Amino acid sequence: MPAQNDHVSILREAYTQWVDSRGSDCECWMNIIADDVSLGSLADGSPEVPFTARRDNRSGVRAYLEDLMRDWEMISHAMDEFIAQDDRVAVVGRAIWRHKGTGKVADTRKVDIWRFRDGKVIDFDEYYDTARLIAAATP
Template sequence: MSSEQNKQAVIRGYQCFKNGDIRGIQDLCADDVLWTSAESEYVPFSGGFRGKDGVNEVLTNMSQSIEMTQFESQTFIAEGDKVAVVGMSRATVRATGKTYDNSWVHVFTFKDGKVSRFEAFGDTAAAANAFKPTQGVRQQPGETARH
């Protein structure tokens, strides 16, 4: 596939994500895809996941643990077998009620027309702070966690 075709596949993947279409995302991935982000003891969808079942696990964990209130892919850069995307999101953690902002970069690597590797880089401190249970202290309504 060309760089432009890879970029269009990523755009389709983000549309599937916004629609909650996990199967559509899995269809864009290689059978042995590696889906990674920085590991956090508090964030249930962090770390490494392998294969289409791993994609299902990470996205199911994400949808069960947060409410995504904003998700914007802003810039797409495609070259060779890679597509990098810069964006931002805002989410509320269901268990704590805390909201956090996340500026992120996603890097997709393609092999034989499928995503073989997905790497997420973002504000891990803000996410961990929002997920981390606090005793007796609750974020004030409208307050957003930032690092």
């Protein structure tokens, strides 16, 4: 159980920093990921939101986050339920973002699944309402 508690603590702190920066500073995530991290997003590189394509290393995750911050503005991000078992943590909440180009808002429940190795994230997948995300990104 101690490792699970450590993982939850690491994620709680990172989410707090992410929200405090209003999604403008990705270092809170870069500080907790391994070099060989894998990131998957439910929209999976859809043409309307190409930044959501699968990423397989630190530089790919940084590019994902920079593209997100370039195109979207965080309105609210409340990930408040943490469920831990072994090397995995599921985080449940709600995210609300405004697309900077269209001005449209995507408001969706969100589930993030994290996997750790040696105190660093090696796998991250996010699940949300892709229809709302794509609709907000479409002029």
